[in-house]
Amino acid sequence: MNRCKDIESHQNPITKYVCEERWKQHALSRVWRHVVPATIPWKHYNKKIEFSVVSYNILSQLLLENNKYLYRGISNSYLKSDRFQLIIKELESYDADIVCIQEFDHQNREIFASHFGPKGFDNIYQRKPHIPYQEKDDGCFMMYRKEKFKLIKDASLGLFKSSEGLLDKPNCAQIALFECSDGSQLCVANTHLLYNPRRGDIKLAQLSLILHHIQQTVNPLQQCGGVPVVFCGDFNTCPSAPLYNLMKYGKLQYSEFTPDKISGQKGFKKLHKVAPGLWNDKEMGFHEHGLVKRDENELAQCRETYRSLSQGSSLLAQSFRDLECSKCSDLYPYKQGSISHNINFRSAYDHIDSDGKTKEVTTYIQNDARTVDYIWYSNHDNTPQNCAHGHSCDPHCSSSVLTLKSKRRLLTKPELFNMGRLPNAILGSDHQALHASFTMHSEPVPNSSGRN
Numbered sequence: 357m358n359r360c361k362d363i364e365s366h367q368n369p370i371t372k373y374v375c376e377e378r379w380k381q382h383a384l385s386r387v388w389r390h391v392v393p394a395t396i397p398w399k400h401y402n403k404k405i406e407f408s409v410v411s412y413n414i415l416s417q418l419l420l421e422n423n424k425y426l427y428r429g430i431s432n433s434y435l436k437s438d439r440f441q442l443i444i445k446e447l448e449s450y451d452a453d454i455v456c457i458q459e460f461d462h463q464n465r466e467i468f469a470s471h472f473g474p475k476g477f478d479n480i481y482q483r484k485p486h487i488p489y490q491e492k493d494d495g496c497f498m499m500y501r502k503e504k505f506k507l508i509k510d511a512s513l514g515l516f517k518s519s520e521g522l523l524d525k526p527n528c529a530q531i532a533l534f535e536c537s538d539g540s541q542l543c544v545a546n547t548h549l550l551y552n553p554r555r556g557d558i559k560l561a562q563l564s565l566i567l568h569h570i571q572q573t574v575n576p577l578q579q580c581g582g583v584p585v586v587f588c589g590d591f592n593t594c595p596s597a598p599l600y601n602l603m604k605y606g607k608l609q610y611s612e613f614t615p616d617k618i619s620g621q622k623g624f625k626k627l628h629k630v631a632p633g634l635w636n637d638k639e640m641g642f643h644e645h646g647l648v649k650r651d652e653n654e655l656a657q658c659r660e661t662y663r664s665l666s667q668g669s670s671l672l673a674q675s676f677r678d679l680e681c682s683k684c685s686d687l688y689p690y691k692q693g694s695i696s697h698n699i700n701f702r703s704a705y706d707h708i709d710s711d712g713k714t715k716e717v718t719t720y721i722q723n724d725a726r727t728v729d730y731i732w733y734s735n736h737d738n739t740p741q742n743c744a745h746g747h748s749c750d751p752h753c754s755s756s757v758l759t760l761k762s763k764r765r766l767l768t769k770p771e772l773f774n775m776g777r778l779p780n781a782i783l784g785s786d787h788q789a790l791h792a793s794f795t796m797h798s799e800p801v802p803n804s805s806g807r808n
Contacts, residue, residue, distance in 0.1 A: 385765070385767055385771060386764050386765050386766070386767065386791075387764070387765050388762045388763070388764055388765070388793070389710065389762060389763050389764070389765050390761070390762045391760050391761065391762060391763070393759065393761070401757070401797035401798060401799060402798075402799040403538040403539070403540065403797070403798045403799045404538070404795055404796060404797045404798070405504065405536050405537060405538045405540065405795070405796050405798070406761065406793070406794070406795050406796075407453040407454065407501075407504055407505075407793070407794055407796070408450075408451075408452045408453055408454075408791060408792065408793040408794070409452060409453070409454045409455075409456065409544070409586055409588065409731060409791070409792055409794065410447065410450050410452040410454070410455045410456065410789050410790065410791045411456045411457075411458075411546070411588035411589060411729060411730070411731050411789070411790045412443075412447070412455070412456070412457050412458070412785070412787065412789040412790070413457075413458040413459050413548065413590045413719070413729060413785060413786075413787040414440070414443050414457055414458070414459055414460065414784070414785045414787070415459055415779065415784075415785040415786050415787065416459035416460070416461050416493065416494035417437050417440075417461050418461060418492075418493040418494065419459060419494065420435060426721055426722055427777075427779075427786075429777065430777050430778075430779065430780070434779045434780055434781065434784075435779065439779050439784035439785075440464060440467065440784060441784075442779075442782075442783065442784035443784040443785060444467075444468070444471055446783070446784070446789065447472075447789070450764070450789065450791050452791060453500065453501040453504050453505070454498070454499070454500045454501070454505070454544055454586070455477075455498065455499040455500075456496070456497075456498050456530070456544065456546035456588035456589065457496065457497040457498070457499075457546075458496055458546070458547070458548035458589055458590045459494045459548060459590075460481070460494055460495055460496065460497035461493055461494050462481065462483055462493060462494070462495065463493075465479070465481055465497065468497070468499070472499055476501055476502055476503055477499045477500065477501055477502065478499070478500060478502050478507070479497060479498060479499045479500070480497075480498050480507065480510055480512065480530065480532060481495060481496070481497050481498075482495050482496045482497075482512040482513070482514075482528045482529070482530045483495035483528065484514065484526040484527060484528045485514035485515075485516040485526045485528065486526070487516055487519070487524075487525075487526045492526045495528050496512070496528055496529065496530045496546045496547060496548060496589075497546075498530050498532060498544065498546050500532075500534065500544075503537065504536060504537045505534040505535070505536060505537070505542070506534060506535045507532060507533075507534055508533050508534065508535050508541075509532070509533035509573065510530075510531075510532055510533075511531040511532070511533065511569055511572075511573045512528070512529065512530040512531055512532070513528065513529055513531070513565075513566075513569060514526070514527075514528050515527040515528055515529060515562045515565060515566070517565075522557060522558050522561040523558070523561055523562065523565065524558075525550050525558060525562075527547070527548060527549060527550055527562055528547070528548070529545060529546065529547035529562075529565075529566045529569075529589075530544075530545060530546040530547070531543065531544075531545045531566070531569055531570055531573050532544050532545075532546075533573055533574070533583070536796070536798075538798060538799075539798070539799070540756045540796060540798035540799070541583045541584075541756070542583065542584055542585075542586070542756075542758075542796065543570060543573055543574045543583050543584070543585045543586070544585075544586045544587075544588070545566065545570055545585065545586070545587040545588065545589070546587075546588050546589055547562075547563075547566055547587075547588075547589040547590075547591070548589055548590045548592075549562050549563060549589070549590065549591050549592050549593070550562060550592060551592050553592075553616055553619060553621035554615060554616050555615055555616075556593075556598070556599060556613070556614075556615045556616060556617065556618025556619040556630075557610075557615040557618060557630050558615075559591075559592060559593065559599055559618065559619050560599060560602070560608075560610055560618055560630075560695070563591070563599065563602070563603075564695055564697075567697045567699070570585060570587070570699065571697065571698065571699065582734075583756070584733070584734050584756050584757070584758035584796060585699060585701075585732075585733065585734040585758075586731065586732070586733050586734075586758070586794070587603075587701065587730075587731075587732040587733070588730070588731050588732075588790070589729070589730065590728055590729050590787070591603075591619075591728060591729070591730055592619055592621065592728050593618075593619040593620060593621070593728060594619065594620035594621060594726060594727060594728065595620075595703075595707040595727055596620065597617070597618065597619050597620025597621075598610065598613050598617065598618045598619075598620070599618050599619050599620070600620070602695065602697075603701050603703075603730075603732055604701060604702070604703065606696055606697055606698065606699070606700065606701075607694065607695065607696035607697075608694065608695055608696075609693060609694045610630050610693055610694065610695060611629060611630055611693025611694070612629065612693075613629060613630060614629050614630070615630055618630070621726075621728075630693070699734050700734055700735050701732040701733065701734060701735070702732065702733060702734075702735040702760075703730055703731070703732055704730075704731040704732070704733060704760055704763050704790070704792035705727075705730070705731070705763060705766065705790065705792075707727050709765075709766075709768055710765070714768045714769075714770070715727070715768065715769065716766040716768060717766065717767070717768065717769050717772065717788070718766060718787055718788050718790065719778075719786055719787045719788070720769070720772045720773075720777065720778050720786060720788075721778070721786050722777075723773075723777075725769035725772055725773075729787060729788075729790055730790070731763075731790050731792045733758055733760060733792075733794065734758060735758070756796050756797060756798040757796070757797045757798075758794055758795075758796045759794065759795050759796075759797070760792060760793075760794060761793040761794055761795050762792070762793045763790075763791065763792045763793070764789075764790070764791035764792070766788055766790070767788060
């Protein structure tokens with residue numbers, strides 16, 4: 357059967373019908389799954405904005421050409437560069453407000469800009485760093501709907517620091533700060549971490565550097581609240597792996613794991629555990645534990661808080677230490693070989709289909725189907741444990757609140773197996789696109805605590 361580059365262009369009615377039916381079947385399978393709406397009983401808001409975000413690794417053409425062995429048995433017609441027309445068609449059908457793409461070849465920027473520009477989108481692009489013998493032709497690409505978002509800061513970065521340190525790979529990340537149409541702000545990040553399953557230590561260093569820059573962008577003094585964050589990308593890590601848990605729980609004792617176990621992709625023999633002191637602070641520009649440089653006035657305030665607690669109940673002081681407050685990390689010792697951040701992330705996907713048994717997957721290569729792509733979002737929590745100062749954030753905090761509204765269902769491994777190996781006549785990449793819808797509440801009503 358001929359490739360379904362464009363259904364409308366097919367003159368053969370049988371071919372056109374088959375392509376249309378395949379697209380319908382795919383669209384019906386990827387239905388929206390609505391989530392239980394988050395309750396915000398302690399604060400009322402004047403404004404809200406709704407938007408959706410897509411994260412998609414579209415498979416760099418150069419990487420495909422250099423790794424053809426991964427796609428043996430797949431028709432060459434599905435591996436040509438015109439497969440990007442399928443991807444454009446798919447993205448059009450999603451009609452998202454923000455699109456984060458990984459493995460985006462720089463020569464495709466004009467194609468995407470000319471197609472989506474007239475539809476009201478602007479874009480930013482971060483190409484992977486140029487490193488001798490590691491030349492990359494792709495990077496991260498972000499499109500956003502100008503009617504809803506205005507770019508006020510592009511803090512994108514290359515993740516290469518030194519050929520002798522951990523950050524010696526040509527990966528990159530995008531960090532964009534937007535002003536929304538209602539006047540609130542939103543930070544969107546996009547990355548593609550190193551693939552190598554043996555080098556979870558490098559992925560950990562890359563992710564830590566990105567988290568540091570996100571925190572510097574949205575909340576440089578680590579005050580309560582801050583700007584909501586959506587963090588998309590191909591993290592090359594599996595659910596429940598240590599790297600995943602760092603995102604979800606905000607801390608990781610990495611010295612307990614060998615490098616291959618950190619991302620959970622595969623297990624290798626004869627690997628030693630990662631030693632404490634994962635990186636050189638001067639190379640990274642920050643310390644492991646805090647991820648953000650400190651302000652002296654703020655430190656003085658934290659010291660005073662700690663002293664007053666210590667002079668009272670020893671149990672209270674111990675509880676304060678147990679919070680592992682990232683603002684006061686200099687006041688008590690952290691365990692060596694650990695790292696933490698202060699953004700309360702939650703995954704938009706549960707990684708399990710609606711039947712509660714079948715695993716969701718985001719990529720399917722050589723009959724190996726697994727989840728490595730994610731949409732993370734900052735989930736505001738007003739409990740004292742999630743406040744850097746140990747108090748309830750009402751009414752001290754005035755940040756916006758980001759809630760997940762719905763997510764587009766991912767196909768399971770059996771469904772992808774029945775569809776055929778990727779890329780194919782339906783999907784132009786070896787990854788699935790993730791698609792989540794959010795509501796952001798902003799501008800809290802003063803003195804609204806306790807209202808129903």
